[in-house]
Amino acid sequence: MKYYTFEELKQMAFSEGITGNKVTIGIWAKMKGFLKKKKQMNK
Numbered sequence: 697m698k699y700y701t702f703e704e705l706k707q708m709a710f711s712e713g714i715t716g717n718k719v720t721i722g723i724w725a726k727m728k729g730f731l732k733k734k735k736q737m738n739k
Contacts, residue, residue: 705730 700708702718709721722732 699733700730 702721705725706721709724712724714720714724726732
């Protein structure tokens with residue numbers, strides 16, 4: 697399984713004509729079948 701950063705997903709979305717913010721890119725990624733994984737930041 698390959699993990700993508702937000703920047704990589706953003707570039708893929710822009711190449712398909714999707715413009716917008718995190719929400720629209722997230723919806724596009726979910727419709728394309730990409731999984732979302734949250735990372736815990738060390739505090």
